[in-house]
Amino acid sequence: MFDFVGKFFKGRPEKQKPVVRQTVKSRGQLKQASARSKGIAFDSGLIQNLEKDHEMLVEIFGKIWSEGYEKSDFDVVSRHLSEFKSLFQSHLLKENVKFYAYLEQAMKKDSHSLSVVREFRKDMNDIANAVIGFCKKYDKPEYTKVAHESFKKDYQGIGQALVRRVQLEERDLYSLYAPS
Structure with missing residues (x-):
């Protein structure tokens, strides 16, 4: 299946790799840089960015219903599910x-x-798995049309879980994020 990758590298001429020597000075600089950059740095705009994601996710999630499901336009359902899934995964990351x-x-x-x-x-990872599963289950317009009733039930369940989670994060969890 991935034979083309091997063929690509087989046909290329061997290149000699340059020898990298580390001087005492560069090792010291490396240690200093490492000491300065240990861990994840505080991002003063992160919470605002995450809350903006929440707003966009809620908006798209609503469109799945109002512009797609209610109008029995399963192409629109599929399109908004893709958009929602993509933004949701970015937010999770x-x-x-x-x-x-x-x-x-x-x-x-x-x-x-x-x-x-x-x-x-x-808990968020469990919810994420359920949301991604929902998006994958209904991402095909023809399947969503056949599964009209189960979609409604699943959509409501996912919606309730997301609303609960967003409220919990914004009310309780985000307040813990502060410079250390």
């Missing part, structure tokens, strides 16, 4: 890489708070 990693780093000496943050993260 930001949360996992910047938000949760930062909180875990900042709270590593407070085992109770760290445990709470990790539980929030685990």
Whole structure:
């Protein structure tokens, strides 16, 4: 299947790799840079950015229903599901890489708070799996049309889980994000 990759590299002439020597000075600079950049840095605009994502996700999620499902336009349902899934995955990446990693780093000496943050993260991952599963299940217009009733039930369940989660994050969790 991926034979083209091997063929590509087989046909290329061997290049000698340059030898990199590390001087005492460069090792010292490397250590200083490493000490300065340990961990995830605080991002003063992160919470505002995450909340903006929430607004956009809620808007798109609403369009799935109002512009697609209610009008029995399953092409629109599919299109908005794709848009929603893409933004949702981007949002999750930001949360996992910047938000949760930062909180875990900042709270590593407070085992109770760290445990709470990790539980929030685990809960979000469970919700994420359900949301992505929902998007994949109904991403084909013809399937959504056949599964009209189950879509309605699944949509409502996902919507309730997302609303609960967004409220919890914005009300409780985001307040923990502060410069350390």
